[in-house]
Amino acid sequence: MDTCTTLYKYTSIEDVDSRRIPVDAGAPFDRGDIILRSADNVDFHFHKLLLSLASSFFSNMFSLPQPDSLDDAADRTKDGLPIIPVTENSVILQKLLSFCSPVYDTDVPALENLDIVMSVLDAADKYDMKRVGIFIVRMITAPRFLEKEPMRVFAIACRYRSEAETLVAARYMLRFAVWEPAYVSELDFISGSDFQRLVKYHTNCGQAMTQLTRLWSTYPLPLLDCKFCRKKGVSRLSLKEYQDSVIETLRIRPSVESLLNPEWIDSMVRRAGSCIGCKERAPRALAEYAKELAFPVMAIILEIPLDIDFR
Known part of the structure; x- marks a missing residue:
């Protein structure tokens, strides 16, 4: 019947x-x-x-x-x-x-x-x-869904071949290392090829962060004249050490949010060996610096295709 x-x-x-x-x-x-x-x-x-x-x-x-x-x-x-x-x-x-x-x-x-x-x-x-x-x-790309369960959002959008929403979720997931998101049942409804393209996209975005080396002169480290140590605060951090750390961090998690992570900023402040006075201002200065880097970082990401066939 x-x-x-x-x-x-x-x-x-x-x-x-x-x-x-x-x-x-x-x-x-x-x-x-x-x-x-x-x-x-x-x-x-x-x-x-x-x-x-x-x-x-x-x-x-x-x-x-x-x-x-x-x-x-x-x-x-x-x-x-x-x-x-x-x-x-x-x-x-x-x-x-x-x-x-x-x-x-x-x-x-x-x-x-x-x-x-x-x-x-x-x-x-x-x-x-x-x-x-x-x-x-x-x-489904509303913050209440995307911020809590980005992998599920990606899988749902991909399953229903919604290109814009799939790309939004893929970019959000750049905040995590490729191995960090846990399995979700919605992945069973997309192909292995679709998931492999997500992994490849993440890898390509991370590798592309080496392009920042051409921009360091445009984005020098901030200076902090400190009345306590009479030195330059954050500028005491080796420029190459900081630049290498930026690129390595973005290679694993290619998102400006990685540079705004308080734990990562604290590690940079400790490496700078700043005094008490510098340490009070250095985190804010590095956070502002990271926000400036958001523009070239996002420009690089926008050039990387997700390469999933949505037809």
């Missing part, structure tokens, strides 16, 4: 959840000409037209011969409206249907974490809601 027909033909409420009597979802899902019943027996009233526009799956379903409108068997209709059972729970179904609403562009449904993102994306993929899927993937 056709998948759409199988889903449309609902034989018994008990087949979904015999432990719970169906309840209405409430506004704004309290009107429409169809009812979608979630796996946990929550009924969502919605409009066939909106579902058809958002989903070719439902469009094809509604083109099939409809059940007899006079048949009001409790397990197939409710308030004279046909019931369509779905396997998604009410939390995921509510978010999915919200994305099918014509107002979601201005009133975006909340996606609290990447587990919910994946569940809604899976549902959108299942029901062939391409526009909804594209819109959701564009949301």
